[in-house]
Amino acid sequence: MKFKEWLKDLNYEVLQGSLDEDVDEIVYDSRKAREGAVFVCMKGTKVDSHEFIPAVVKAGVKVLVMEEKVPVPEGVTAIYVHNAREALALLSAARFGYPAEKMVTIGVTGTKGKTTTTHMIKTILESCGKKVGMIGTTGIVIGDVVTPTKNTTPESYELHEAFQTMVEAGCEYLVMEVSSQAYKMHRVAGITFDYGLFTNISPDHIGPDEHEDFDEYLYYKSRIFNTCKKGVMNKDDVHWEQVTKDASCQLYFFSMDAEGTDFKADNIHYVSQSDFVGIEFDVKGRYSLPVRVNIPGRFNVANALAAVSILSFLDLPKDRICHGLEHLSVNGRMEIVYSSEKCTVIVDYAHNAISMESLLTTLRDYNPKRLVCVFGCGGNRSKDRRYSMGDSAGRLADFTIITADNSRFEKTEDIIADIRGSISKTAGKFIEIPDRREAIRYSIAHAEPGDMIAIIGKGHEDYQEMNGVRHHFLDREEVLEAVKILNI
Numbered sequence: 001m002k003f004k005e006w007l008k009d010l011n012y013e014v015l016q017g018s019l020d021e022d023v024d025e026i027v028y029d030s031r032k033a034r035e036g037a038v039f040v041c042m043k044g045t046k047v048d049s050h051e052f053i054p055a056v057v058k059a060g061v062k063v064l065v066m067e068e069k070v071p072v073p074e075g076v077t078a079i080y081v082h083n084a085r086e087a088l089a090l091l092s093a094a095r096f097g098y099p100a101e102k103m104v105t106i107g108v109t110g111t112k113g114k115t116t117t118t119h120m121i122k123t124i125l126e127s128c129g130k131k132v133g134m135i136g137t138t139g140i141v142i143g144d145v146v147t148p149t150k151n152t153t154p155e156s157y158e159l160h161e162a163f164q165t166m167v168e169a170g171c172e173y174l175v176m177e178v179s180s181q182a183y184k185m186h187r188v189a190g191i192t193f194d195y196g197l198f199t200n201i202s203p204d205h206i207g208p209d210e211h212e213d214f215d216e217y218l219y220y221k222s223r224i225f226n227t228c229k230k231g232v233m234n235k236d237d238v239h240w241e242q243v244t245k246d247a248s249c250q251l252y253f254f255s256m257d258a259e260g261t262d263f264k265a266d267n268i269h270y271v272s273q274s275d276f277v278g279i280e281f282d283v284k285g286r287y288s289l290p291v292r293v294n295i296p297g298r299f300n301v302a303n304a305l306a307a308v309s310i311l312s313f314l315d316l317p318k319d320r321i322c323h324g325l326e327h328l329s330v331n332g333r334m335e336i337v338y339s340s341e342k343c344t345v346i347v348d349y350a351h352n353a354i355s356m357e358s359l360l361t362t363l364r365d366y367n368p369k370r371l372v373c374v375f376g377c378g379g380n381r382s383k384d385r386r387y388s389m390g391d392s393a394g395r396l397a398d399f400t401i402i403t404a405d406n407s408r409f410e411k412t413e414d415i416i417a418d419i420r421g422s423i424s425k426t427a428g429k430f431i432e433i434p435d436r437r438e439a440i441r442y443s444i445a446h447a448e449p450g451d452m453i454a455i456i457g458k459g460h461e462d463y464q465e466m467n468g469v470r471h472h473f474l475d476r477e478e479v480l481e482a483v484k485i486l487n488i
């Protein structure tokens with residue numbers, strides 16, 4: 001294909017050479033440079049890849065896309081663009097034949113609930129017999145095939161490549177998590193989602209290499225409503241006005257509290273039976289549906305309502321939507337791994353104090369005999385998290401077992417000591433069991449009838465990182481193994 005055809009959505013200036021070069025690939029990592037590829041030079045957080053121009057030309061590259069007017073060897077075509085990351089996104093869409101336009105696309109953003117909500121949407125669509133592609137923290141998912149990704153929202157080239165694979169696999173729908181960082185880094189430039197969903201926003205991802213401050217974070221997250229046709233916003237979020245003030249899509253609101261929104265959750269019940277722990281509520285407003293969701297928690301009412309709001313536009317059979325919600329499984333997100341008269345064991349990915357606080361608070365809605373919490377904190381990461389999570393556990397759980405969670409290059413005992421420092425200032429009872437496997441077994445072996453045990457922090461993660469080595473470790477497997485060994 002002629003390079004010129006890939007360029008048709010870009011504003012560019014030819015600095016040198018001809019646009020008639022034949023190219024068959026786009027490369028943005030010099031280590032993958034080869035003859036026939038166009039190399040897109042990008043200024044990153046660690047390196048500026050304009051410095052790799054001599055190396056990529058040596059490897060056979062004859063076309064460069066650059067955002068700096070640096071000298072290039074003779075015989076090489078040099079194209080100047082204002083923003084190379086945006087250019088990479090637009091070139092990639094053209095390179096793969098605009099695959100996103102061949103599916104119904106749903107983009108989901110928000111500080112919390114992205115993964116849960118995308119899984120809900122996927123499960124419901126599949127329950128309606130639709131083929132769905134999904135992208136997010138759990139990777140690129142097509143049917144049962146999961147391809148891990150480095151980022152929640154991968155780089156634009158990988159996105160369009162995945163979209164193409166989805167179209168080839170017969171997917172009619174795409175549901176993906178769109179991080180604020182993806183907007184900042186132009187990973188989704190040029191994509192107009194058919195539907196955009198904003199779950200909520202609270203301070204997060206602020207710091208070096210992420211966002212300067214909350215305003216910047218909110219600005220980039222809000223871009224979803226400038227890059228979708230129909231947008232759905234959570235009106236219970238205190239920032240809803242700020243988020244939607246520049247929206248250019250057709251906007252709808254959902255709520256658990258506010259009256260008069262397009263979609264409303266009514267008659268909310270928290271159900272705890274030995275064979276079903278979850279939520280029941282009625283969707284009212286533009287769409288009516290009584291739903292029963294087999295994952296617990298107040299915030300999952302919001303997540304399920306958000307998912308149903310989006311799906312209400314798609315003319316799907318209501319009984320299949322209900323079926324999908326009742327048979328959900330979201331890997332490591334409020335996942336009920338074991339439930340009997342003896343106890344209910346939940347695995348959840350809450351990995352900061354805000355999430356832990358809302359998790360423990362909402363589990364109280366189920367009136368457990370005792371709320372038991374098993375958690376640790378990561379090594380070589382901010383110590384604040386240890387203090388704030390220790391404080392939350394101490395205040396909100398009846399009993400806490402402090403353990404390991406990716407200690408990395410720190411000693412687990414030192415991390416536990418930091419957590420002890422804050423939990424011991426509360427009235428909460430706790431013990432320390434550094435080995436996470438032992439901690440999980442202890443929590444189940446000592447359960448009292450009616451207890452709820454929340455194994456927190458690792459969710460879907462299938463490893464425990466110690467001294468730079470990742471050992472296989474999955475909370476779900478450990479719970480099931482403990483149940484087997486203890487014969488309960």
Ligand SMILES: CC(=O)N[C@H]1[C@@H](OP(=O)(O)OP(=O)(O)OC[C@H]2O[C@@H](n3ccc(=O)[nH]c3=O)[C@H](O)[C@@H]2O)O[C@H](CO)[C@@H](O)[C@@H]1O[C@H](C)C(=O)N[C@@H](C)C(=O)N[C@H](CCC(=O)O)C(=O)O
Nearest residue numbers: 028029030042044045046047049151152153155179181209
């Ligand atoms: C800060 C940030 O977002 N960095 C992302 C960015 O890396 P970068 O461009 O800054 O990296 P760099 O190493 O400086 O490289 C610059 C350029 O030189 C090229 N290069 C580099 C080395 C070399 O030898 N040759 C070469 O050509 C690189 O391919 C790149 O094009 O582009 C990479 C490719 O897309 C991303 O993987 C990387 O994400 C890093 C790993 C990251 O940690 N990102 C986090 C902040 C992130 O994006 N998080 C969000 C939010 C998650 C959530 O909400 O929970 C996410 O979507 O994952």
Ligand SMILES: Nc1ncnc2c1ncn2[C@@H]1O[C@H](COP(=O)(O)OP(=O)(O)OP(=O)(O)O)[C@@H](O)[C@H]1O
Nearest residue numbers: 111112113114115116137299333348349350355359
């Ligand atoms: N709507 C929500 N509001 C608040 N907390 C939530 C919500 N949904 C999920 N959570 C909590 O946050 C954790 C992460 O949820 P989820 O993975 O769905 O969110 P995410 O937006 O993908 O988060 P992350 O960016 O941290 O991966 C869950 O394990 C749960 O404890």
